[in-house]
Amino acid sequence: MGLLIHRLITILNTEDPDSTNYHIALTLVLHYTKISCSSIKEIADLCSVSKSTISKFARTIGFDDYYHLKESAPFIENRFHFSLNYLTNILGTIDGEGIAPYFNAITKDINYFKENLDLETIDHLAKDLVRYDQVYAFGLLFSETAAVDLQYKLAYLQKFIVTRQEDTEQERIIETATADKLIIIFSNSGDYVKKHQLKHLSARQKIFEKSNAKIVLITSNPEMMENENIDYCILFHHETNMQTHHFMYQIITDMIALRYRYFSTKQIKE
Incomplete structure (x- = not known):
């Protein structure tokens, strides 16, 4: 897009x-x-x-x-030659190979996450959600829908976080965030932290370098665990080349909400 x-x-x-x-x-x-x-x-x-x-x-x-x-108006499919974009990776695969590989990929990724659930890191974020009063969640496109999903799930638990759909406003908040803020980033590739994926892949690293917030990344890219601008990552895994992250996000946000409810009830503040 x-x-x-x-x-x-x-x-x-x-x-x-x-x-x-x-x-x-x-x-x-x-x-x-x-x-x-x-x-x-x-x-x-x-x-x-x-x-x-x-x-x-x-x-x-x-x-x-x-x-x-x-x-910026001309619509060019796969403008940045990214083979994992929605049209090529999801619709193109279904058109070419049928529905079965699509459902198989979703099932494999969910089962892998179930068998390798990193509850310790999810608990880390749940405790941070208890500790921090000012929390933001951001992403682009499908990843931003995950941020909204988390916002509503936590609201059921009377924990209110903020998200913004505007990419420019997301950048402003991240860049100016102080140490009393927690920012959760949804990015399947992890590229959100390094470059603006809709803006001719322009660099975005400096925005995170200027930020004083605690940054948590939810991603399938294990290399992002070494990124100096990220405090810690919640990782999920793709068993195939099919990009199932919009499904994985739903499960992960359920786990975050579940564990937040546990720790908020226990009033974990340390």
Whole structure:
């Protein structure tokens, strides 16, 4: 998924439907193929607003200007030649090999996690959730849905954490976070910590270097355990090349909520 599509969807999910930003985002989504070949005046006319309003909108959603927004518009499948992207890895495999390998991969990964459950590290995070009053959970795309899932599961236990869908706001919070904050990152590859996966793979390491928060990464990449910007990792494993992390996240967040309920009831503060 491209950066512009992600940011437009975020506006539609978070803005007041009566707002100008929502109106522009909805118009751009409905006429998405026109963006890459339209001038700022043509887009302004399409949205029934001024050129300056379009420029302001572009800056509001994290672009330098309209031309930067326009450059991000073309949808190119597998833009970064990443073979594990959703269209290629999931839909492409099912189209080519049938449904059976898809279900087999999910079953194998769940069984592996069950047999190799690292409850000690999950308990570590559960205790941190008790200790920290200010907790954030972030990810991109499917990984951000895991952050929202954890937010709702913990809310049932009267533990309230914060997540933000906007990639720019996630970066701001991480970079400026103080030592009294706990940040949970969902990233199957672990690349979230090193580079912006939707923004031409631009470097993001410095954001974490500046952060003073405790950072916990939920990932399938064991190499991230050695990353100096991560305090500790909760690892899961892929038995095949099929990317099943959106299923694995659901199980992991259930385990986190379960163990948080245990420790919060015991009032573990040490």
